[in-house]
Amino acid sequence: MPLAIVGARLLDGRSASPLDGDTLVVGEDGRIASIGRSRSAIPDGSTVLDAAGATVIPGLIDCHVHIGGAHERLEAAIARTYTESVGQMLKVGQAWLESGITTIRDAGGAPAGLKKLFAGGWPGPRLQVSVNPISITGGHGDGMSPSGVILDGDRPMTEIPPAIADGPDEVRKAVRAQIRAGADWIKTFSTGGVYSMMDGPGAVQFSVEELGVMVEEARLAGIHGVLAHAENAAGIRNALVAGVRSIEHGDGIDDEAIDLMLERDVPIVPTFLISYRMLEPELVEQGITPPWAVEKQQALMPDLDRNFRHAVERGVRVAMGTDGVRDDHLPRELKHMVDHGLSPLGALRAATIEAARLLDLADDLGTLEPGKIADLALVTGDPLTEPALWGDPARVVAVVQSGRVVADRR
Numbered sequence: 001m002p003l004a005i006v007g008a009r010l011l012d013g014r015s016a017s018p019l020d021g022d023t024l025v026v027g028e029d030g031r032i033a034s035i036g037r038s039r040s041a042i043p044d045g046s047t048v049l050d051a052a053g054a055t056v057i058p059g060l061i062d063c064h065v066h067i068g069g070a071h072e073r074l075e076a077a078i079a080r081t082y083t084e085s086v087g088q089m090l091k092v093g094q095a096w097l098e099s100g101i102t103t104i105r106d107a108g109g110a111p112a113g114l115k116k117l118f119a120g121g122w123p124g125p126r127l128q129v130s131v132n133p134i135s136i137t138g139g140h141g142d143g144m145s146p147s148g149v150i151l152d153g154d155r156p157m158t159e160i161p162p163a164i165a166d167g168p169d170e171v172r173k174a175v176r177a178q179i180r181a182g183a184d185w186i187k188t189f190s191t192g193g194v195y196s197m198m199d200g201p202g203a204v205q206f207s208v209e210e211l212g213v214m215v216e217e218a219r220l221a222g223i224h225g226v227l228a229h230a231e232n233a234a235g236i237r238n239a240l241v242a243g244v245r246s247i248e249h250g251d252g253i254d255d256e257a258i259d260l261m262l263e264r265d266v267p268i269v270p271t272f273l274i275s276y277r278m279l280e281p282e283l284v285e286q287g288i289t290p291p292w293a294v295e296k297q298q299a300l301m302p303d304l305d306r307n308f309r310h311a312v313e314r315g316v317r318v319a320m321g322t323d324g325v326r327d328d329h330l331p332r333e334l335k336h337m338v339d340h341g342l343s344p345l346g347a348l349r350a351a352t353i354e355a356a357r358l359l360d361l362a363d364d365l366g367t368l369e370p371g372k373i374a375d376l377a378l379v380t381g382d383p384l385t386e387p388a389l390w391g392d393p394a395r396v397v398a399v400v401q402s403g404r405v406v407a408d409r410r
């Protein structure tokens with residue numbers, strides 16, 4: 001059945017002024033059929049959604065989530081079976097979709113089978129997966145503790161193949177295993193990070209040669225490419241020289257890295273949400289964010305702010321990513337991006353058209369245009385004058401995916 005949204009303020013990331021029109025019609029094919037002022041374009045029998053007082057925007061796209069992740073105590077994590085994890089992923093996918101996130105790229109942990117479930121009718125965002133991130137031994141993705149306990153949790157080797165690799169040959173094999181398991185992207189760590197026990201954001205991981213093997217294999221297989229967790233400047237530069245498509249976190253970015261990003265048209269995916277979430281008292285007091293991770297994260301915060309602002313000033317593209325897990329409210333990232341120097345329009349662009357470009361979906365998603373897939377979110381008020389609304393889950397009042405109303409709280 002066709003859908004018509006009437007009385008709306010229509011805003012997409014291309015311009016600060018709303019589109020000329022207050023009526024958006026979606027055809028039976030789930031794509032936007034027309035945008036205009038006349039209600040005469042509404043076909044008979046359409047479902048009419050009155051959006052008075054709301055702004056319609058393209059569905060939000062998060063380029064960095066871990067749908068299988070959780071902020072929880074170790075006892076809970078190690079007691080959970082893979083079957084339970086999959087059940088949780090389905091639940092989280094529905095919650096995120098209903099919060100306005102219509103597309104996600106999982107940056108590690110989600111199996112390709114989940115993508116099939118969402119595409120086949122389970123409520124959830126469109127999904128691109130990177131399966132298991134490629135890490136050096138002792139790197140950010142190595143789940144072995146100093147005492148030899150492997151903290152990766154329960155997961156089948158068929159769907160989530162091992163991904164610790166050292167040297168070009170091992171890297172090639174590990175990448176091919178992810179591709180066999182259905183990876184759309186190869187995720188890697190070109191630096192250490194906050195949540196790992198044995199390294200820190202200052203560590204450089206993988207050589208340019210090893211990173212180049214990942215890029216080559218992704219290209220040969222025809223998948224989207226490589227995304228790199230990259231925190232310090234040297235690791236960011238290595239990843240860029242090797243040819244990755246996005247820099248994740250990027251808190252240590254310097255001018256040389258910025259030059260490369262501008263030259264190669266590579267966006268930064270800043271993930272502010274996780275930086276704030278892990279320092280919330282609730283998580284710190286329970287030890288869910290361990291003391292050593294609190295220390296590392298606190299030390300990063302000034303760099304994160306200063307370097308992101310500088311990158312934005314120099315014109316680096318930004319695509320939204322949160323590093324969000326279960327219980328996280330992903331749209332909050334837009335508020336954080338504005339707090340750290342992006343304009344409200346820039347934040348909206350990052351979460352729509354820029355994210356769609358990064359995920360190679362811009363022909364179908366990311367703006368409000370006839371012919372594009374009708375993935376939409378309705379928010380009360382104006383996100384350009386009141387970006388703080390992104391912090392409040394109640395402000396997203398309805399969500400449409402492929403022309404179907406999947407949430408309506410008006």
Ligand SMILES: [Zn+2]
Pocket residue numbers: 064065066107323
């Ligand atoms: Zn992540």
